[in-house]
Amino acid sequence: MPDAYVLHRILRRIAGAAVVSFYNQIHVIGGENVPEDGPIIVAATHHNMMLDPAVLSSAFPTQRILHYWSKASLFANPVAAYILLSSGNIPVARKSSDRRVLFQGTFDALEKGEIVALFPEGTSYTEPRIMQVKDGAAWAALEYTKYMMEKSSASNGKGTKKDVKIIPVAITYTNKSKYRSDVIMEVGKPLALTPYLPQFLAEPSEGGDPRAAVKRLTRDVERGLVQGTINAGDWDTLYAARMARDMLWDKERSINLDDFVAISQTLVDLLSTPLPSLSSTKRHLLAYHSLLSSTNLSHSSLSSLPLPHTLSPNSPAPLPSRLYALMVLVGEFLKAAVRFPWFVGPVLVHAPVYIMGRLGARLVEEEEETQAQNKVVFGLLLLLMIYPAAFAFLWGLFWYTRVGALVAAVIVWGFANYHNKLINDNYEHAKRVVAAWRVLVGVWVPKKWDLSLSALTQYTTPRIPPENPWIDRPKKSDSGTSSSSPTPNGTANATASGSGASGPAKPASASGSGQKRRRPPSRRLIRHVLRARIEAARALSSFFQQLEASASSSPSTTSNEGWVRASAHLVKIYGGRLDNPSPTPSAFSSTVHLGNGGPVATPEGVLTEKGATGWRSTREVLQFLRSRGAKIGGLEKGFEGEWAAFSSGELSSPGEESDYALVEGEGDVSWVPSGAD
Known part of the structure; x- marks a missing residue:
């Protein structure tokens, strides 16, 4: 049949x-x-x-x-x-x-x-x-x-x-x-x-x-x-959680994929918890995230570069750091060059696929959900031409015999698998070479080429994707603003263009979803990227220090001290409490504290939220993150060397003072021009 x-x-x-x-x-x-x-x-x-x-x-x-x-x-x-x-x-x-x-x-x-x-x-x-x-x-x-x-x-x-x-x-x-x-x-x-x-x-x-x-x-x-997905009340919280995740797990694929969604949702919930340093932490994480996007760099690429770790932030480092940046570039280039001879054939054959994929993505820069589709489709169409052509060429070398056809097919199949097996390692080394080159150029060029702080503002605010017209959104009130609506997590969500817990809602244009902005050369942003990285690390470290202090005492049963926001399904899995849930214990684990009048348990015991707010113990959340590899205690380690990278560009000669000073406050770290109040 x-x-x-x-x-x-x-x-x-x-x-x-x-x-x-x-x-x-x-x-x-x-x-x-x-x-x-x-x-x-x-x-x-x-x-x-x-x-x-x-x-x-x-x-x-x-x-x-x-x-x-x-x-x-x-x-x-x-x-x-x-x-x-x-x-x-x-x-x-x-x-x-x-x-x-x-x-x-x-x-x-x-x-x-x-x-x-x-x-x-x-x-x-x-x-x-x-x-x-x-x-x-x-x-x-x-x-x-x-x-x-x-x-x-x-x-x-x-x-x-x-x-x-x-x-x-x-x-x-x-x-x-x-x-x-x-x-x-x-x-x-x-x-x-x-x-x-x-x-x-x-x-x-x-x-x-x-x-x-x-x-x-x-x-x-x-x-x-x-x-099974990651859900945030607004773009700011989601972007900040992504950046925090990348900094806590700074190596590619260092998160077990079984835990990826739970870790990401936990960070989203953490950055929705009202703490004194929340606004500052999110602001620095968002600035760093946006600058990385503007330079096409990743945190993992920057963190993998062997920048020096012996320089003090209080000691200016002039020209030698520039030489060190050159040494870093040479080192990364040699590491990649050692592998390249084994990969040069697949790179040349697949180069048209890479190029067409990038062109396909540029056609839909404003539609993130379409970029990968275009890359895959454009690449697939080219591969459907390249591989048959390679097969025909090889078959011709074997005089179009049956055995020759089999040998040609095996060679093409093996070549494709060889490419896929080697691509990950070579791709990561290529990204590190690019990152090292951009750091080198950024610290060698004259400081006057840097973007001014006023011009930098648009690149420190993440771009918000345009709204999909086919989405049913909450109706706007008479005042012209969308009312917040509860999500399945049990917490109220701000509008897509709002900033949620980090502050009042911003207009879409302020978040970069309006007019298309022109991307400047990365050399004009590198020093700003390195500053933003340190600021983000220190702000995130300060945020976790507050959480550590909160976790040192037993969670309060009468207030939110010792607790952090949590999605309802994570409360069910890891324990915690739900404010105003129903008194039906069959819907929860034994560790959940029950109140009155929120979720309803269906006949199958499935939790149905009705505006309930979930909370997890701060101590349990910190232990959850650490047990899965989060480098909470080492956020600021390894960043001292990067002061050399941007200090060298700010100083024209040894001993000259920097134009920027680090201002630290409770839960806040920022760069301001020297002499500013």
């Missing part, structure tokens, strides 16, 4: 190869939650355009066929219908008001015990949190269950099928537009429909309300997606 889904298998293989050639790996968590058989509706997050279905299909546990929704009108042509069905698509009659007609293709697939995959957010977008989860998955699951119950009743129970389950799948990218970053796919626990069916099936006179049942199920699907 011919394979009905042959195109799906081919496309899945190509998609998997394309994704793995761009990302370092796809790390799957919770694969045991996927049944080997039976009908399933997979509800996945959608934040990276067509790469999301590529990741989902290629890495989904059990490798069962995933069926995606397509417009029913596309199936009118027999040839198009065969292509769509063979590639795993199923029709959805979107214009029909009859849900049986709307979901008939879904019913047919589920009745065969297959998997239907969809993206309930409705569109791909880039936001600091999950913005919306629509009801399509819930309607399809409940309507299918009702359909099968009626069908079973009509046939006296003959030919009944297994119950359908909804499985939330959270796809998280460590840096979704960055080459050789990682993908984490967390498969949540299946949601059975039993708790929702009585309300969905009952008559209105008996308390039935199908729409309310669908909304309840959708909220639980959303909760499953939130638990």
